[in-house]
Ligand SMILES: [Zn+2]
């Protein structure tokens with residue numbers, strides 16, 4: 001399903017459904033120019049997404065050849081999954097090198113193994129870890145063998161007849177890049193700013209303090225003049241400052257909630273704390289959460305714990321290979 005979201009330049013949204021995924025669908029954006037096109041993000045590497053994306057491109061009369069470029073905003077498989085489709089036909093692919101490296105490193109499973117070992121140290125039982133093998137982020141990930149044009153913060157790309165500014169906003173992933181059209185004040189926010197759901201923040205190996213970095217990246221774009229914000233999932237909006245303030249308030253509440261729980265349950269692991277947090281899982285209890293949601297919830301809990309430890313609010317003690325947390329002081 002395609003929808004025109006902007007004229008001059010002509011920007012379209014292809015809705016790529018993500019079956020059995022709470023995100024529901026990915027917004028793949030297309031800037032259709034006279035002498036070239038730009039596609040932003042692809043959907044998972046699975047037949048349902050490929051069909052939706054290819055049908056959208058066909059309706060827009062866009063053939064995958066060298067005058068069509070692909071910009072991958074970040075490494076997550078729902079955004080990068082179908083890169084092979086573009087790379088195979090010689091389309092230039094743009095991406096931040098840090099996220100590209102994660103894709104390369106995950107090919108032999110070593111980054112997933114490192115994440116599993118880490119989650120085990122945070123108290124996740126081995127039986128829970130085993131249930132993660134069906135995680136869509138793993139099963140529908142892209143083939144990382146593609147030539148990449150690395151992009152960095154502040155780069156100006158001239159693609160599809162437009163001047164696009166690259167804004168590196170680490171947090172949701174280490175290399176997430178938004179794109180901005182300064183003249184038209186159109187802002188492709190990817191998963192940095194979502195409007196109906198809150199972007200997930202995890203812990204990362206090559207990026208310390210993911211939550212701190214994320215909050216800084218929100219402030220980095222808060223004053224950007226924006227007439228149209230186009231997010232990676234769900235619907236967009238015009239006011240990004242208001243939405244940023246809501247997201248910051250959400251993380252403040254999360255931090256306060258963890259402090260409260262750490263006081264209530266001293267010497268807990270992150271996995272002990274996570275089930276007591278407030279999650280919007282349609283009334284489901286922790287034990288009924290799907291395995292992938294438990295993984296994301298533990299990661300999100302850890303990102304906040306990491307922030308509190310770094311700010312001297314919590315302390316961490318490692319005993320028999322497992323980390324336990326205690327409250328040092330109450331204010332964040
Ligand atoms: Zn993402």
Ligand SMILES: [Zn+2]
Nearest residue numbers: 076078191232
């Ligand atoms: Zn996403």
